[in-house]
Amino acid sequence: MEAPIYIRLRHRIRHQANVPVQLKEIAEVSAPENLLPDLLSMVIHEIKQEEGQIIIVDAMTVVEKLSQHWPGVDIQFIGPSQTIIDTAAQSKKLSMPIFLFVWCLLFIGAALTIMNFHEDVSMRDVQIKLYEIVTGEKTEYPLIFQIPYSIGLGTGMVLFFNHLFKKRFNEEPSPLEVEMFNYQQDLDQYVILHERKESRNDDDSSS
Template sequence: MSDTVYIKISQSTEVHEPEVRVKDIAQVHCRNKAAEARIKALKVTSFKERDREASYVGSVMDLLEELEGTGSSIQINSVGETDFIVSYNPQIKRRAALQWMKTAFVSAVSFCGAAFAIMTFNNDANVTDVFGNLYRLIMGAEPQGITVLEISYSVGLSLGILVFFNHFASWKITVDPTPIEVEMRLYEENLDKALIQNAGRKEAQTDVR
């Protein structure tokens, strides 16, 4: 009687150890715990350069062939992805001062870029004249310096940005993911697809030769 093993592989997995086993990249379930343990301990790949980041693109068909070789009475059912990526990220101690410098640099660039974009928009839309005309229509007098319109616009712009991005430091307005988080997930998905497709093309070229 054969043992049915269910295996669910994620499309992308990050590991910190150079030796990658099935248990590191997939969920495995089997009533026969001995067979489940053998499959979990099966080696998937090994990264030779342990101090550098690397990635490995694998196919579930190659993995299933190796899994079925662990025992003649094992039947594998894959309920996950057909292709997968294993990203190796060694846990290297990074200097705190360097990390703070990078964070400060990115924050400064983002702040200056956002400020320049807002000023360019205000100049193109001629917001100053619009506020001046609006003030004259409502108050019947010429504006003298900064008015309540400019103050309300500045406060509203800041609050609008915070509400839109749904994120301020570690505090979130709602449990929904922020627009940046959504875009990052889409970027990661597109990056994984590109890596898998490139790996498939390289294998096809190798087979032709």
């Protein structure tokens, strides 16, 4: 009896449009040595123009393709049961003028947000009061509190997001990266469920 073929589908890949999708591109495969080269080069899906940007290849499609060439072979799947193929073109490198415009826009927006927050909670009045309590003197500009606070605020934000430009301080993902990951996971889940719903509707209409 032939040894079983173990397949682990990748969750998501980026692939060029109008190019056949091979098994090695969407999955990790463990199989007998005599079958492995042919398995890896096996074309699983032909991308068509009308399919759009996002294409779902599930385990059943892989089984059908492989069974046509190796009837009766034992195929076992590990991990995800679908692979999302993104055929969108690679985005071009952002131009420097656009980068500077977006950077200035975000910088000004963040600065206004922080200033409005401080005004809402009367931060300046609190610092003036603290300065008076500690020193016994009253001043409108308690710089001994304001300067360290401003430096600490910026340093805290850098440490919180775990990035300073392209430098990462440790291997722990930043909160922004975690949120982007969760968003991508939710988006992929929606795409998969939406694809299944459309497939059921197509089957019902054809019957």
